[in-house]
Amino acid sequence: MQIYVKKENIDQNVQNISEYLQSSLVFDKPNKSYYFIYNSNGLSFIKDSKNPRQILHIDFLKGALGWRMKRAQHESNLKKALGKNSNQLTIFDATAGLLTDTMIFLSLGHQVVAVEQSKILFSLVSDAIFRAENDIPELKNLKFINGNSIDVYREKNYQFDAVYLDPMYPILKKNIKKSGNLETIKYILKLENLDKNNDEIISMFLESNYRKIIVKRPLKSKKNYSNINYQVKGKTTRFDIYLW
16 A cells, blocks of 8 residues: 655654555555545545545544534433443443544543554544644543454453444445445445454454443344343434443
């Protein structure tokens, strides 16, 4: 894989990214089907060289995520799923992705260990953290790890207050135009051979030791497990809560 960068934009950050991804830095736009771009805005992933508009770029300071973080107190369903607790919680986000919900947990004052298995997504998000850490003090309460989440969870020698799971599900045909980043993420996971059965990770965590597991699902999706203690339902999604 290649990272397209202009010579004046080469810095230690992109060199670290290049080494981590084992990707070469190139100064001419690649003719590969997919590649990275690194510039003053940070790291981006180009899904299709024939359509450079298909870009995945993470920014915690603006856009939809930045707006949502500023309204973290309005995330009533997510807060209900966490439960009534005025203390700081320690949350294990087993399906970190773009840290969409982890950033809400941080904004609510909690500590989070977030794990993402994809090296590409991990690198894109790590770059976004690097650019935002001086403006978002809550990031000091985040530990972001690249690895297999169940393995990382089993290695930890302390109990988390909650395990959070937001596995990906198929994109419905009627939602393809709205899927945006989701479609690109699925492409990346397939590229890295990580597009596996999403229910497997839920089963593995339910078979582990836990205090509380929160699973985010589409509202009308099938209930695959009968031991749900309670649910928090929104307009399009629901949270299934399992208590030990």
